[in-house]
Amino acid sequence: MTSSDTGRYVTSVLEAARRNLLETGTRNRLIHVNLANQRANCLNVINERSDDVYAQLLGGTRRMRFKAMGKDRDAEDQDALFDFPDEGQLIGAERQIDQYLETPLGPNALQRRLLRLATDARTAEEEQGINILYLALGFLVWREDSSSQINREAPLILLPVELIRNERTSTYDIRCRDDDLSTNLPLQERLKQDFGLILPDIGEAEEWTPAHYFAQVSEVIAAKPGWSIDPDGMQLGFFSFAKLLMHRDLDPETWPEGGVAENELVRGLLSEGFAHEPSIFGPEDRLDTLLDPAEIIQVIDADASQTKVIEEVRRGSSLVVQGPPGTGKSQTITNLIAAAAHDGKTVLFVAEKMAALSVVYDRLVKTGLRDICLELHSRSANKKALAQELGRTLMASTRTLPTVSDTARLRRTRDDLNRISDLLHLPIAPGTETPFQAMSEITRFIGRNVSPPSIPLDGLELHGSDARADTRAAIGRFVAALAAVGEPA
Template identity: 65%
Template sequence: MTQALTRTLDAARRKLLETGTRNRLIHVNRDNQRANCLNIIHERSDEIWRLLRLQGKRMRFRAMGSDTATPDGVLLLAAPGAEAVTDSQLETPLGPEALARRLLRLSHDARTAEEEQGLNVLYLAMGFLRWREAPGSQVLREAPLILLPVQLVRNERSSTFDLCAREDDLAANLPLQERLRQDFGIHLPEIDETETWTPGDYLTRVEEAVSGQRDWQVDRDGMQLGFFSFAKLLMHRDLDPANWPEGAFDGNPLLDGLLARGFAGDAPLFGDRDRLDDRLDPAQIIQVIDADASQTKVIEEVRAGASLVVQGPPGTGKSQTITNIIAAAAHDGKTVLFVAEKMAALSVVHDRLTRAGLRDICLELHSRSANKKALAQELGRTLMAGAHALPPAADPARLRQTRDRLNAITALLHDPLPPSGEPPFAAISSIIGLMGQGARPPAIPLAGLKALDAAARAEAQGAIARFVAARARTGPPEAHPFRGAGALDLQPT
């Protein structure tokens, strides 16, 4: 790998690394009762794990505090130090009204994040590491250790929210692992979820890993429901050359073009005046939804291997073009990874491909489909669908005939006609323009008009313009003093 590529890749990885204390995965202020999160008290991690993850139960929330404020305006919150109990309710330090408002806000924000970004960021943090940045530091940091993906589900009977575990993979605190490795040389254990795995066993291993640090502790039963995101750190790890086969980055033209040298200008496949029907046979065009000439050019440029950027305002057909590009690539035996910042963009293209009958070539790897169970089910369904014979390809001869017929009509409209040398399309456009201006049809003989060419029409228009100008100077003929001077046959009577 070249030095320029190495430097650019390292700089990009540094920007993705967020291991500062502003990151909630590095430090969580659990004493802040106004934060958009919810502390869970009087519960045991292993028991909550068993109910939510292993048994798949829905758990309700119980308000242990009071909504009544003290004289100094401080709400009465339940203390977290009571003995843990075993039931199907998660106890919280808030009062009933405050708990209802907090759950409503958490549910709304979680749904918004999933709709816009396509990923779940709502987790139940289980077990917290209490650590200090330096031996003499007076600031105690707290970081979550186990992140259980969860979702808030509306309880129709009680009009409240229940908590249930999602089928997504269990996550460890990746930013914390990176921070401790860089600053202290501590390697936190990885989470290897099996049938016998429990949070308690993992937290015991964490305690062993940090046992050499003074004043560091593990709060084994500390829990908090909140938003945690480590997508950037996952990208940071993906860009590490050590995680790839040796030499995978060397000589990669796409990576070298993106990060180092840029891309050379590709010769355009089509000229400005090229007719697509003269260059492309209908049997070669692979489009599952309608595309105009500009979109067809983009599709064929991509199929030819060109690197390009397509831009345009909303409503100009970018999603339609992407849909056709994916369909054409699948037809050509290629694999496509389609990524977007917003989930809506992914959904639009996926829906278009599904309506076009191409659901079996699509594998969703975002949102609720990004878990092992859903992935396995989708692969199984696709493999079963592949057992059926495909319908025969349509004969493009009829399409060629229709294309040639439409092109013949276009030629009749745009080819010049003798003796004037003007195409009918130009005449139609002129008439439509005059109608749009409210002009009345001329009351003149039509004989001989078809023989007028552009020069003769220009001369006639000039004569008419001079006549109009002269009349504007002399005024209406009825009011002219010499009106009737040429009438030589007047009688006395």
């Protein structure tokens, strides 16, 4: 396969993976939300205008409260815990411009629903490091084909929000987060694939309003019978955009010149494979003879196996490190990041669980390396927090503190310890045991209520393995003879 063939193959594989990241089936809540189904993990908002809510949350107090418009039913009725207002009441209700979002639930049911939403959202953010709670504004009512009479409802604008406990009223308020608005990419891809329609992207102009966007979408779907826009339909619920970020990362237009298909690691993973790279350490090599203490960059303790991994990576090797919990992987990653920073490199540390990110970050902070870290997940990923962190780092002192090199003393201490270890494992005399083995034999008498044998130092040479074997054989013969004749009277 030529280089150009490999490039085309890698590009096609990445494009297929990119398409698979977008779930365009109706089971995806970004494709279809059943507004009539009051599920426990969502909350409908009624009697409000999308433009007013958008302006209030983004340009006003950025915080609103919830109002229960329904009535709680008897607690003994397990099938339904609240009453919906009459349809006529909903349609004819005056839409107020205030700080309240009206809901069809009763007071008790509303608080239970908000508590569950807040708890689930917090758990998802703590475990995954991403926000999945959004307030959907406006819905596209569409049908899967011209013969279908089933309406599908897809959210058009999703505001990233969070539920804040109001200690004064013991209720929950809704507040808009500093994250950017995102176009509904799964819906955009579904409309493009099935109908050849191009859903417009969410705008970033200061004068942008939901009404402007709904007007753009209306022009796109004008020729589709049975399709419409519900501009003031709203629902608070969970929508995951994690895969959408990966979808954008794989867009060829976001890569520098040469593209992802020319990246050596990507080509190796998807097509060419990797040539075998022998380890820089042999199975019998001693690290102390190969590594200079002055060149070892470790901010926390590392054993021999961890040191090998760190030095292999520093020399450009690509590898996979496996091990059960508690075997020091996070310590190794911490040292790897510190060593890479020392070598003038940039590291992107990615983990599926937020806990893994937090452990490594906390270790780096404790070692005084906070200023080399930039968190790009959870609440730290929004523009305001990012700008503040960059500003804090830029304003940090650039004064270089004097350093005292103790590598010479460290090298002498290391050599002294190695010399002691070598002597412990050096046979006392040719064919005899080592001091370590002799001490191991003596420790066998511990706990047996027997005094260990006292052997003079100049007699150790006479008690090699052969002499001990002869002694054991003689004792064995003595014990056998004693058993045969009996003990003397």
